[in-house]
Amino acid sequence: MSGPLRTDDSAGELDTAPVIESGLDESEARDLAQAWLNEPLAPAARRLLIGAVEAFAARGYHATATRDIAARAGLSSAGVYVHFASKEELLYQISLIGHRGTVQVVRAAAARSDEPAQRLRAVISAITAWHARYHTTARVINYEMAALTERHRSDISTLRREIDALVRQTLADGVASGAFDVPDVRGTTLALLSLTIDVARWFRATGTRAPEELGALYGDLALRMAGHRG
Amino acid sequence: MSGPLRTDDSAGELDTAPVIESGLDESEARDLAQAWLNEPLAPAARRLLIGAVEAFAARGYHATATRDIAARAGLSSAGVYVHFASKEELLYQISLIGHRGTVQVVRAAAARSDEPAQRLRAVISAITAWHARYHTTARVINYEMAALTERHRSDISTLRREIDALVRQTLADGVASGAFDVPDVRGTTLALLSLTIDVARWFRATGTRAPEELGALYGDLALRMAGHRG
DNA sequence: GACGCGACTAAGCGTCTGCTTAGAATGTGC
């Protein structure tokens, strides 16, 4: 019943990345800059945020020294505090910009259709692709929430609840219209968002799967999980 | 098409936990002790491992001071180094014990049936329940891998690959027998394991869902994702 | 009762941490 299967590359995707010292590759840095292009920031502040995202994603918030962030931005260690009140403030701004970006992407995807199945596919594949494309940012905003102050974490939770509510409502609408078969709407919502968030943990830009391809796969899986009669 | 939906408790599950200062609740501490009962350890070494798991899960590896781990075990800060060569060695032992436990659970679940659908359900629900019940340990071993030395991380990856291979093989067997419809076996394997791992991020012992209930839900979702013709 | 041995601690070493201070450099408005 069993045959040989490759275990090389896909198993690598399962693992947590070795710490990357050299920063982002060129294309990802461009993507990142583009995602933050509409934020009205002084050049040094933008460089600090990008440097902080790289460092936090590679080493973790607590393992990153403010001196390292400053160096990535081409500043002295004191230069950080001209633009940000504290290291936590840097994390908060990253988290805020990142979550606002996700919410924007989710809203745009939801606006594409009122029909539950189409909307679910669009929303899940959009969140997935976003987490893959900006996996560096996504890793920081999803796995460093515990490092935020209570006040800041509470602000971020408000944004996260909006995404949760939209997915849950889409499932509920599909059940009501008979398009979906979901015995546990709350649990399935949780599982769907969980699936997309975990992309930030394992996704590598060097892998074989493009963000949009992964989004398409996860969109299909979402419809299966929703018991879509298609 | 839309109606009111509660957003209180389930959205809370989506968030990362606030840092818990007071350690494990009683029942979880008992679970943890029981899970490590068969490990041949000196009492102080066991107390250190349990204290380290609590601290690493609550604050993160880098944010945890060895002095704090020692205090949880009722030792002076130097007492740690009688039993473990370094802080990283503590993390490695936790990771090793945790991963061996998961592999054991997965093997036991797989042994319950040769039939792909039953095996997939058993394996996914077992991994899920394990990650929920031992979510403190699971969080450490899944999210602090980057803090391991290259050598140690490589050891751990070997154990993770076994789990990956078993799930992938089960999907492949089901496709071969006609029980499953999976266009992308590698991607679906990744998604299935991703789903179970992320439980460690959001699961709270104080939540409404018991580990076994969550396992049952995820077992059902796994069959749907595999396109099981039931 | 002297000995050896593993478990443990008080004290502290050198280094690194987030952040501050005092002041230099630069650009702008008048």
Add this chain to the structure above:
DNA sequence: GCACATTCTAAGCAGACGCTTAGTCGCGTC
């Protein structure tokens, strides 16, 4: 050409970090 605000740095503070050292303690062995 002078006042002013902004951006930045060199130097450093106070405390925390992982880990070591020297030595104490309790206990089983002969």
